[in-house]
Amino acid sequence: MAAVLAMVARGCGGVWRRLRQRCAVRPGSGPFPRGERAVACNARGGMMSAGKSGLTPWIPVVGLEIHAQISSNSKLFSGSQVQFAAPPNSLVSFFDASLPGTLPVLNRRCVEAAVMTGLALNCHINKKSLFDRKHYFYADLPAGYQITQQRVPIAVNGSLSYSLCIDNKMSQMVTKTVRIKQIQLEQDSGKSLHDDARSQTLVDLNRAGVGLMELVMEPDMCCGEEAAAAVRELQLILQTLGSSQAVMAEGQLRVDANVSVHHPGEPYGVRTEVKNINSIRFLAKAVDYEIQRQIEELGNGGTISNETRAFDSKLGFMPEPNLPPLILYDAKSLPANMNHQQVINIDWIRERLPDLPSVKREKLVEQYGILPEHSFTLLVWQQDQNCNSRHSNEDGLPEFFENVVKQTQMKPKKVIGWILNDLLSYLKQHSLTVKESPVSSFLLADLLNLLEKKEISSTAAKQVLAELWKGKGKTPLETVKEQKLELLQDQKELEQICQAVIDGQENEVMAIKAGNQKVLNKLIGLVQKKTQGRSNPVLVKQLLEKKLSE
Amino acid sequence: MRVLSLGRWLRAGRVPPREPASRPSGHRHSGHRPQGPPQELPQGPSQVPPQQKVSVEVLEHLEHLALVDFRDSEGVERLQKAIQFADQLHEVNTDGVEPMDSVLEDRCLYLREDDVTEGNCTKELLENARETVEEYFVAPPGNIPLVKLEGQKTFLQGSK
Numbered sequence: 083m084a085a086v087l088a089m090v091a092r093g094c095g096g097v098w099r100r101l102r103q104r105c106a107v108r109p110g111s112g113p114f115p116r117g118e119r120a121v122a123c124n125a126r127g128g129m130m131s132a133g134k135s136g137l138t139p140w141i142p143v144v145g146l147e148i149h150a151q152i153s154s155n156s157k158l159f160s161g162s163q164v165q166f167a168a169p170p171n172s173l174v175s176f177f178d179a180s181l182p183g184t185l186p187v188l189n190r191r192c193v194e195a196a197v198m199t200g201l202a203l204n205c206h207i208n209k210k211s212l213f214d215r216k217h218y219f220y221a222d223l224p225a226g227y228q229i230t231q232q233r234v235p236i237a238v239n240g241s242l243s244y245s246l247c248i249d250n251k252m253s254q255m256v257t258k259t260v261r262i263k264q265i266q267l268e269q270d271s272g273k274s275l276h277d278d279a280r281s282q283t284l285v286d287l288n289r290a291g292v293g294l295m296e297l298v299m300e301p302d303m304c305c306g307e308e309a310a311a312a313v314r315e316l317q318l319i320l321q322t323l324g325s326s327q328a329v330m331a332e333g334q335l336r337v338d339a340n341v342s343v344h345h346p347g348e349p350y351g352v353r354t355e356v357k358n359i360n361s362i363r364f365l366a367k368a369v370d371y372e373i374q375r376q377i378e379e380l381g382n383g384g385t386i387s388n389e390t391r392a393f394d395s396k397l398g399f400m401p402e403p404n405l406p407p408l409i410l411y412d413a414k415s416l417p418a419n420m421n422h423q424q425v426i427n428i429d430w431i432r433e434r435l436p437d438l439p440s441v442k443r444e445k446l447v448e449q450y451g452i453l454p455e456h457s458f459t460l461l462v463w464q465q466d467q468n469c470n471s472r473h474s475n476e477d478g479l480p481e482f483f484e485n486v487v488k489q490t491q492m493k494p495k496k497v498i499g500w501i502l503n504d505l506l507s508y509l510k511q512h513s514l515t516v517k518e519s520p521v522s523s524f525l526l527a528d529l530l531n532l533l534e535k536k537e538i539s540s541t542a543a544k545q546v547l548a549e550l551w552k553g554k555g556k557t558p559l560e561t562v563k564e565q566k567l568e569l570l571q572d573q574k575e576l577e578q579i580c581q582a583v584i585d586g587q588e589n590e591v592m593a594i595k596a597g598n599q600k601v602l603n604k605l606i607g608l609v610q611k612k613t614q615g616r617s618n619p620v621l622v623k624q625l626l627e628k629k630l631s632e
Numbered sequence: 633m634r635v636l637s638l639g640r641w642l643r644a645g646r647v648p649p650r651e652p653a654s655r656p657s658g659h660r661h662s663g664h665r666p667q668g669p670p671q672e673l674p675q676g677p678s679q680v681p682p683q684q685k686v687s688v689e690v691l692e693h694l695e696h697l698a699l700v701d702f703r704d705s706e707g708v709e710r711l712q713k714a715i716q717f718a719d720q721l722h723e724v725n726t727d728g729v730e731p732m733d734s735v736l737e738d739r740c741l742y743l744r745e746d747d748v749t750e751g752n753c754t755k756e757l758l759e760n761a762r763e764t765v766e767e768y769f770v771a772p773p774g775n776i777p778l779v780k781l782e783g784q785k786t787f788l789q790g791s792k
Binding site (some may be wrong): 113143153154156160161162163169170171172173174175177179181187188189191192195212221227274275276277278282283284285286287401403405406407408411418423424426 | 659684709733734736738739740741742743744745746747748749750751752753754757758760765768769770771772773
């Protein structure tokens with residue numbers, strides 16, 4: 083674990099922040115979970131025991147600071163392009179390089195993105211917000227300060243609701259809420275590549291000046307699992323809004339976790355920061371590790387020290403003198419004579435917000451009668467895909483599901499099983515997106531219709547699906563005919579086979595007549611064998627039972 | 633944050649002087665003007681607190697943040713005088729008045745359309761740099777703290 087942490091701390095995809103602070107998750111001989119999850123986090127209370135019986139329980143407290151890169155064509159205060167991979171220092175304007183005489187000019191799209199996000203997270207949007215400068219020295223911050231919104235940010239006092247499985251089987255979900263303290267607009271810094279061998283740092287300013295939304299969450303979470311679930315939901319929301327693509331691996335979503343522990347009734351403990359997290363899975367692990375580490379440290383009589391907080395003292399902030407306050411309007415306060423390109427109307431944006439994931443899930447449950455857990459998986463898997471590719475907004479699993487439902491007579495409750503179990507496992511196995519699936523919704527619907535009309539058995543359907551997956555362009559019906567998978571429709575032939583089986587299995591017949599019904603399954607199995615899987619098991623059972631009772 | 637806060641912070645908790653409550657709230661001035669060159673302390677009904685020594689911890693913290701070296705007693709003294717000079721601002725009664733950030737606070741903040749109009753000037757930008765490596769700027773590693781020679785501490789530490 084130590085090696086992994088050290089490796090991640092060096093920044094595979096992560097970035098050293100501020101004054102080259104060590105990753106606060108200390109590698110070393112610290113304890114690590116014996117299983118997947120270090121902390122048995124009680125989903126209701128959040129308390130957990132220290133592990134030794136009889137000691138006062140510890141309450142872990144987790145807060146998150148999230149930086150989401152705004153999805154826009156150009157940067158927050160300049161007209162240079164926003165793009166992930168590009169030759170070094172090619173997407174840099176004079177302002178981004180902090181050359182003298184340049185001034186910031188605010189990008190409208192970035193403001194809209196922040197307002198959308200604030201509204202989606204139930205925030206109060208400040209009609210007047212201010213910009214500040216936060217000063218610190220670092221090579222990838224050419225101006226020596228970052229323009230941010232410390233004092234009066236654009237949105238405050240919101241909330242984020244997320245779902246959590248109580249157990250690992252996804253059978254029971256509970257909804258939790260975390261408060262959003264504020265959302266502020268700020269500049270991103272450039273990127274530093276540390277060349278320790280030559281004792282130098284290489285600086286690429288392509289990212290310098292890109293718009294960020296900093297979301298500060300209150301410490302309402304109690305473990306890594308909750309933190310991870312909250313971040314997933316936030317990611318989904320951002321991607322649905324389009325305000326950020328929120329792909330963690332590309333640094334579009336950066337999460338810092340603040341962790342502390344305390345005894346019930348006592349004040350909060352000293353918190354440490356966990357930084358350089360570049361995947362949701364690692365977030366959960368790192369948070370749990372830090373909780374465990376703090377508990378062990380305090381249990382052994384030690385103290386928790388926090389080196390990073392000393393830096394964030396109040397010195398270093400001043401108002402940004404080059405930017406007047408940002409004024410937003412709503413339907414009531416719209417100014418009459420202003421150029422509408424200069425006006426941002428909060429109500430107008432609110433009306434045009436897309437359906438948020440929670441709403442989408444509820445609609446799926448209501449419309450199709452599927453279980454909430456299934457609805458959750460439908461959307462979550464799409465999000466996983468979005469994380470691994472740069473394509474968001476493509477038709478995903480929910481749309482595929484709905485298309486199949488439209489084209490088949492099979493009930494949605496049954497269709498969902500085929501989507502989540504069969505289709506999804508194929509896609510995962512071959513690392514494909516829904517769009518890349520060789521089985522289209524049309525083909526799958528066709529297949530399910532055959533099943534529904536009882537022309538093939540369920541086992542046969544799975545066989546056909548496996549064949550369709552090869553993408554050879556055959557229809558389900560063609561495949562069925564080729565592999566002779568049609569169910570025997572001839573009742574007489576089936577009866578004859580059943581009779582033959584009965585005649586051949588005297589012992590079993592006696593056992594069944596004596597009352598042992600389980601042996602019937604063996605007979606059914608034999609019939610299936612004789613018919614090469616082309617018999618309908620339900621029908622076979624009926625026929626056998628009828629004959630045996632004669 | 634303003635210079636006022638710096639002074640206040642340095643005095644570690646002492647409340648800056650305020651006008652007595654009996655003054656009418658509309659008045660902005662104490663009715664007293666500072667006299668003479670800035671180095672002299674004006675003595676008026678509202679007094680600037682007596683000279684406070686800058687503590688060692690504060691000094692080290694400042695040096696660390698601002699990467700400045702207050703090299704000798706003259707430097708520290710100048711710092712203290714600068715703080716006192718700024719403290720004169722506390723004489724002004726600002727009860728109920730919102731701090732002003734800029735005289736341009738009534739102007740409209742111009743909103744730019746989200747179009748790509750700049751960039752692609754790598755060569756020009758790199759011309760400014762003393763050292764480059766394959767289109768990257770080169771900087772020294774991390775932040776270099778002020779060199780502390782063996783045995784030498786900040787001036788105040790040494791003088792204790």
